[in-house]
Amino acid sequence: MQIAQLRYLVALARERHFGRAAEACHVSQPTLSAGLQRLEEELGARLVLRGRRFEGLTAEGERVFAWAQRIAADVDGLQVDLRAMRDGLTGRLRIGAIPTSLPVVSSLSAPLCAGRPGLELSVLSMSSREIEQGLRQAELDAGITYLDNEPLSGVRTLRLYRERYLLLTTADEPLGQSPEVTWQEAAARRLCLLSPDMQNRRIVDSIMREAGAAPRPVLETNSISTLVDHVRAGVGCAIVAQSWLRPPGLPAGLHAAPLVEPRREHAIGLVWREREPEPLLARTLITLVRRLRREGLLPE
Amino acid sequence: MQIAQLRYLVALARERHFGRAAEACHVSQPTLSAGLQRLEEELGARLVLRGRRFEGLTAEGERVFAWAQRIAADVDGLQVDLRAMRDGLTGRLRIGAIPTSLPVVSSLSAPLCAGRPGLELSVLSMSSREIEQGLRQAELDAGITYLDNEPLSGVRTLRLYRERYLLLTTADEPLGQSPEVTWQEAAARRLCLLSPDMQNRRIVDSIMREAGAAPRPVLETNSISTLVDHVRAGVGCAIVAQSWLRPPGLPAGLHAAPLVEPRREHAIGLVWREREPEPLLARTLITLVRRLRREGLLPE
DNA sequence: TGGGCATGATAGTCCCGCTCTATCAGCTCG
DNA sequence: CGAGCTGATAGAGCGGGACTATCATGCCCA
Incomplete structure (x- = not known):
């Protein structure tokens, strides 16, 4: 048996197409076909399963x-x-992170890269489900995702911080000066929310249900900066995680109020597969x- | 890279000898040498590390x-x-078991083999440390060993039964009729014990220490049947696990009394590596x- | 119904590299 | 100093993996 042949099968199962699989393996299509036959x-x-096409x-x-x-x-x-042993720490570390965690990634990656010139990072914004799958398929080395909401299997975890939720509004909105806002009140507003394939949205929905509310978002997106953009443009309010507002501070003209009743938190942390x-x-x-955590250098 | 070459390295590391490693791989010695060079x-x-010999x-x-x-x-x-998917369940399942657990292995292996003609078993009597190493090196599929005494890492476990300890004597000994014997009393007898490389012995020693006693075994062995033989021959008493006396019953002329003060138990179970x-x-x-456990078909 | 396209299998050829046997070289030990 | 052990080297044979070019089939659309 041959390692290359196993890679052919992996590529074919992922691409579901002989030609693209061959391309992914940097070989010609007949080479891949023959290798799989062997x-x-x-x-x-x-x-x-071979018909006239991949089946x-x-x-x-x-x-x-x-x-x-x-x-x-x-x-x-x-x-x-x-290679790491030969050339010092080198190679590409692939991290998948849920969008709301992106602001904290740099507080990990900066000290990681410091003094390790050979080290390269890929930070990919992914949904928590994609992260789970990526870890299982060894396409990621680590993930940053929710630890407690939808349980993960076969991985080890390390808590980073607790996510809290804010209502983001323009300052001239009716709620634009409130020190706190209830989920009930928020649900009555025109809301911009993440799309339902994101766990953050599913969390928001479940808290809303719990508070007896049913939000009808005026805008859905899978990009948090788009969310903030639309709030600034006056389309509506948004529910965002506290972490997202940290690094540059609150954009001018906006107001953020903690959401209460219930005041809910979810743990976010580093996740990696035990190998x-x-x-x-x-x-x-x-x-x-x-x-970093021991020395208290992590936020929150 | 080639799978065979990786196997060459594994064989060499285990055999620490080019010739024997080649033999283990069923290739000639130059083939193995050349493969490693490549x-x-x-x-x-x-x-x-090459000198004039493997270093x-x-x-x-x-x-x-x-x-x-x-x-x-x-x-x-x-x-x-x-092969299992093609021919039904087939192949060799390698189980390492600590000596005191050997009597219960058949209550697992018998139902396992029943109706699975293609299945072959290897049951190897090993020390708990050898089992741990065997699992790590993938030379074993599963082990039966102590779960709680010297903790294991990177494995999953399933409790089978709790080991209790008995003093085995001839019936005409001073303690030969007692319903119970204290560890203190036992320590004063001429004892036959397992050798210190076995965890059972280390457990006995630690309980003895706890009871303020220090046994001076007149005989040490790594075979439990040898232990029983010497008790029967009048050399001394022995401390054995209850499980060992189950299948054929107590040999004639011998007496077994539970050891108390303290009455100690240790969990024994199935251990396998998470893969x-x-x-x-x-x-x-x-x-x-x-x-079997759910249906209460396991002893104890 | 027929041309164009997509998809995967086949044919033919080249050559790399894995394997073998035979032999050599260096160390150890009696 | 010679025998034996250990691992490296030499040289030959061949299997199989890679390529390009081409074919067979199915599908879509005119």
Whole structure:
């Protein structure tokens, strides 16, 4: 058996298309086809359902895919680790972060990059579900996501901070001077909210239900800055996480009031998949965050 | 990179000898040598310290070994799983069990083998430390060992029963009729105990210390049946786990009394390493044990 | 109904690299 | 100093993985 062939299967299962899978593997399409045939032959089982086009994997194929994914990720881990030992800490650390956590990422990534010139980061804004899947498929090294709302499986976690919720309004709105706003009051406003594929929105919805309210958002988006933009433009109010307002401060002309009744919090933290051996890159991030937390250098 | 080359490294690290490693891989010695050289070349790092003989691995080599071990185990898992899907449950399930747990293994293995003609078992008597290492190195699929005394890491567990301790004597000894014996009293007798590399012995020693006693065993062995033999031969008393006396009953002419002050118990259970995807073989064992426990078919 | 396009399999060829046997070189030990 | 052990090197054979070019089929739309 050949590692390349396992990668072919992984690519095919992800792309669901022979040509694109071949491209992803940097080989020609016949090479990928032949490699998969050889793999099927060696394993003595059909893995791919072939009609005139890709039609999915067989049950055996799914099983082999699950293993192959893991094996390929470990081979990558081996190579990254080795390069890190040779050239000092090097390679790309891929972090998936939910949008509301993006403002705190820099307080982790800045000390991480300091003094590690070879280290490269990818910070990807993703939904909590995409993060979970990305970790499982070893496309991410770590995630920053909710810890307590929709439980995760097979991962280790480290709490970073607790998310609190604010109503963001223009200062000249009726609620524009209130020190606190209830969820009930907020629900009655014209609201700009995140789209329902984001866990933040699902949290907001569930708190609303609990408060006996049903918001009818005038605008939905998956970008928080778009949310803020629309508040500033006077489209309506928005419900945002406190963390989002920290770094530059509150934009001029806007007002943010804590949401109460209920005053709810959700833990957000670093999440990574337990692997053995533990990749040096991930290890570095985790020990750094532990140290930051111990020394009280993390916000909130 | 090539899976075979990773296996060469794993074999070499285990055998610490090129010739034997080659034999273990079913290839010639030059093949293994050349394969390792190519691996070093591809990875761009020396892995093996070469003098005139094998002199260990470099730091990089140790790291690659750790990954390679994992990768090789997963490739095996893939193949075993696939065969299981084709031919029904087949392959060899390797279980390591501490000696005192051996009598209960058959109550697991018998229902496991029933109706699964393709399934083969290896039950290996090992120390708890060997079991821990065997699981880590993927040389075992599961273990039966202490759960609470010397904590395990990176594994999942399922309790089977609680171990209690008895003093085994000949019936004509001074204590040969007592319904109960204190650890203090036992310590004063001529004792036959397991050797100190076994956790059972370390448990006995710690309870003894706690009871303010210090046993001077007249005989040490790593075989429980040898222990019983020597009691029968009149060499002394022995401290054994209750489970050991269950299957054939107490041998004629012997007496077993529960040890009290303190009356101590230690949990013994099934232990397996968390892997993803979960191998079908291990999964079968675990669900079987869960069912047996739920239905109360496990002893004690 | 027929042309164009998308998709994946086949054919033919090249050559890399894995494997073997045979042999060499250096160290250790009697 | 010679025997034995250990690992590296040399040279030959061949399997299989990679490429380009082409084919077969299905689908869409005119």
